[in-house]
Amino acid sequence: MKTKKIKLAYFSPTGTSERVARGVADGIEAAELETIDITRPETREKPVRCAADELLLVAVPVYMGRVPALLHGWLNALEARETPAVCIVVYGNRAYEDSLLELKDTLANRGCIPVAGGAYIGEHSFSDEQAPVAMGRPNEEDLRHAHAFGKAIREKLDSVASPADLADLQVPGEHPYGGRTQLWDVDFIAVDDRCAQCGLCAKVCPVGAVDPANSAAIDIAKCITCCACIKKCPQNARSKKASPVMEASQRLFNLFTEPKKPEYFL
Ligand SMILES: Cc1cc2nc3c(=O)[nH]c(=O)nc-3n(C[C@H](O)[C@H](O)[C@H](O)COP(=O)(O)O)c2cc1C
Numbered sequence: 001m002k003t004k005k006i007k008l009a010y011f012s013p014t015g016t017s018e019r020v021a022r023g024v025a026d027g028i029e030a031a032e033l034e035t036i037d038i039t040r041p042e043t044r045e046k047p048v049r050c051a052a053d054e055l056l057l058v059a060v061p062v063y064m065g066r067v068p069a070l071l072h073g074w075l076n077a078l079e080a081r082e083t084p085a086v087c088i089v090v091y092g093n094r095a096y097e098d099s100l101l102e103l104k105d106t107l108a109n110r111g112c113i114p115v116a117g118g119a120y121i122g123e124h125s126f127s128d129e130q131a132p133v134a135m136g137r138p139n140e141e142d143l144r145h146a147h148a149f150g151k152a153i154r155e156k157l158d159s160v161a162s163p164a165d166l167a168d169l170q171v172p173g174e175h176p177y178g179g180r181t182q183l184w185d186v187d188f189i190a191v192d193d194r195c196a197q198c199g200l201c202a203k204v205c206p207v208g209a210v211d212p213a214n215s216a217a218i219d220i221a222k223c224i225t226c227c228a229c230i231k232k233c234p235q236n237a238r239s240k241k242a243s244p245v246m247e248a249s250q251r252l253f254n255l256f257t258e259p260k261k262p263e264y265f266l
Contacts, residue, residue: 001084001157003028003055009036009048010059011071013206013226016122016138017090021059023143024088024118027150030055038074039206047077055157056080056112058103059088061122063224065097065179067106070207070224078110084163085112086153087171092124093134093256100265101173113163116153117171118264120146124252125227126245131253134260142262149264156266171265183224188243191216195237201229 008025012018018037025033038044050056058075060067067075067089087103089096096119104114120142124133138146160166195215202212209222210229225245230238240246 001053001160001162003030003154003157005032005034005054006030006057007034007036007048007050007054008057008059009038011038011068011206012059012061013039013204013228014123014125014231017059017061017088019143020090020118020120020122020138020146021057021088023138023146024086024150024153025057027147028055028154029150038071041206041208044071044074047074047079050078050080050083050112052082054083056083056085056107057088058085058107059090060099060103061125062089062091062096062099063183064181065095066099066177066181067102068224069181069183075106075110078107080107080111082162082164083112084115084157087114087117088120089118090120090122092127092252093121093137093260094124094252097179098173098175098177099179100171101175102177104169104171113166114169115156115163115166116149116264116266117169118146118149118262120262121260124249125225126240126249126252128240128249131249133249133252133256137259145262145264152264152266169265184244185220186223186225186243186245187218187220188225188240188245189218189230190239190241192237192239194235195233196235198234201233201238204228204232
């Protein structure tokens with residue numbers, strides 16, 4: 001089948017999953033590309049319906065070895081009928097555990113036919129100058145890999161009349177899934193006097209945890225520790241204070257120094 005239209009859905013608080021996903025989509029070279037940014041809470045309210053002649057690409061970061069639990073609602077509202085689907089997980093150089101299998105199973109349960117899966121490396125959400133982890137990734141080489149993956153997906157789809165003719169996609173992972181879906185409830189963000197109350201932190205927060213009128217007021221129960229507000233602050237006024245998040249970032253910096261390589265499965 002010829003891929004005419006791609007629906008590209010990504011959850012990407014710090015932008016790495018989006019960059020990988022766009023690299024893969026570029027390589028597929030479909031005539032039409034619709035992006036669905038499910039990082040935005042209002043977008044996650046709208047269910048998506050996919051047709052059989054579209055290609056759905058879903059890219060998510062790995063949180064605690066799993067697909068982020070806050071996406072379950074949107075994923076389980078997805079409607080598809082034999083829509084070919086590409087599953088992409090982006091992880092911070094530790095491990096992606098069973099998350100790619102989890103994403104594949106979820107999309108298959110919604111009526112998609114998973115045709116390809118990829119696991120890419122993105123700068124760790126907790127990474128900073130003091131404890132860099134996978135800093136700058138995806139890098140140029142990762143994006144070339146993503147582009148080549150896209151091309152291979154196109155060739156795979158072109159080789160059959162219908163995705164239903166393809167053999168079942170095999171990706172690494174086991175049932176029951178490992179990892180954890182419960183994230184920390186933790187007060188870990190320090191805001192210093194460079195803060196100009198510009199409100200960008202509240203805008204980029206994917207879960208509405210930052211008060212737009214007072215950027216130092218963070219709802220710990222809502223916060224998913226994605227670090228978007230820290231990394232995107234134009235004044236560099238936000239940082240991590242002593243907390244389990246800071247300890248984790250130090251641990252990751254000490255343990256996961258060897259750069260992992262992206263992988264794809266067709
Ligand atoms: C709460 C949380 C849990 C994470 N768990 C993992 C993990 O289990 N393995 C890993 O390698 N990276 C993990 N990461 C790092 C992210 O997967 C990685 O930085 C990803 O590139 C972020 O994607 P984004 O830029 O699209 O937000 C975690 C990040 C957060 C915020």
